[in-house]
Amino acid sequence: MTSTPPPPAIRLRGLRKAYGGREAVAGLDLTVASGEVFALLGPNGAGKTTTVEILEGYRRRDGGDVAVLGEDPGTAGRGWRARLGIVAQSAHDLGDLTVTEAVRHFATCYPNPRPVGQVVELVGLTGKAKARVRTLSGGQRRRLDVAIGIVGRPELLFLDEPTTGFDPEARRQFWDLIRLLNAEGTTILLTTHYLDEAEVLADRLAVIAGGRIVAEGTPATVGGRETQLATVAWTDATGRRTEQTADPAALITALTAAGPVADLSVTRPSLEQTYLTLIGADR
């Protein structure tokens, strides 16, 4: 949109972190552009949460260069934290407060917070605004976490498995919220186990395994998806048939010329299949 691209929101070079001799993150490079929705995928124990927590300033790194919003998270101060929104995993605090009280409390931490009622509405908790947090369902609690994460108008929002426990409808609403925040210019780093979520939301994504990035790209191209063979399936006189081809159109033309075919389908490997291949190949 501008002539000179803004500096990246996140820039990681050679990030390393070991726990008791075991390398959880083993030389990781990553760049997240400003204004982007970036998804970080990977199995449990791959180093996702360690990486994200180093970016958030929760953990110290053993090596590498890290810049988040232009600052080193290991030394950055309050002003830097005010520009971040963090939705971490598995908090069970705030039980005795109401939803509104909890959001209002965190709003006081920021120089220019969003109106509390508006945030509660954005995450779809208006009907629960006066409910004690301990009475919320798992999905509602997660939405409160998101509300607290965005109340300070963050420039960069970290979402660590944000939709765990959501029903399908709540997840759709959440996706709309992410799109809205992103349209306002918020950069978003998302980790998730739901590949459909990454596919729908992410501008770009990376797959992390064994503490390294094993593939990076857009949801359509990651792991060479666009060049992989398509599977054509059909039923003819001999029964159900499948064939893999780089050019499904030509195969279908040939098939229909040869005689009647039924139940024709063309499928590319899903993101999930590509992902499973990627993380399996690393082991």
Next chain:
Amino acid sequence: MTSVSLPSSGRLGLARGAVELRQFFRSKAAVGFSLAFPALLLVLLGSIFKDSGQHPAASVAQVFSASMIAYGIVSTAFISIGTGIATDREDGTLKRLRGTPMTALAYFIGKLVVVVVTTLAEVALLLAVGVLAFDMELPDDAGRWLTFAWVLALSVVASTALGVAASALVRNSRSAGVVLNVPVVALQFLSGIFVHPISSLPGWMVTVASFFPVKWMAQGFRSVFLPETLAAQELAGGWEHGRIALVLGAWCVIGLALCLTTFRWTTEDR
């Protein structure tokens, strides 16, 4: 947008205090255990030993009423801070706060607000039990209330700081009750909170207790609320205000130093 400045630690601390107080008084377990338990103990002990005193100037129940204030402060300051921080570390409160522009100072101001409010409530409750149930008389001279003020202030600071330090030893909130209460209850016995006169305790017990704050806190409160003639029943035969101030002051310094060196935002904070 950059011209808007961050809220000060003072303002955030008061916001923390308001939220923490709300959470405390909404939690029946916290109110019941921290506030009501020492009062219940006083009612029971006072009723059992009501008429067993040999001293004409004050009943044993009145002695307990004064001494028990020390236990009340240990409960609302040391124990509730120790378990409170362990719980905050475990349930994600501290991690969530760490991800915002909240400061450690604001967090501690919030805790201190809770300690001050609950301790004042606790002391008022214990005094009410002492006055209403056991005919303890509140002093009417300013000197005694001045003693009360400094003993209370030193007791609260030392207990709170040591509670923060002790929270570092507590691995999780489930074990907090045991880790904190066992030494506390033992120390109450050693310090003569539940025994009168303190000279009836074995000598080694009193020697051990003399190294810790509780004995001196209780002695300080006895000097405020009991007749002057009871000073003779203390081990030194007097109230020893100078020594009380010295020991409690030293524990304040030790506690604050420990709390600055041991506090961690999260367990993973390396």
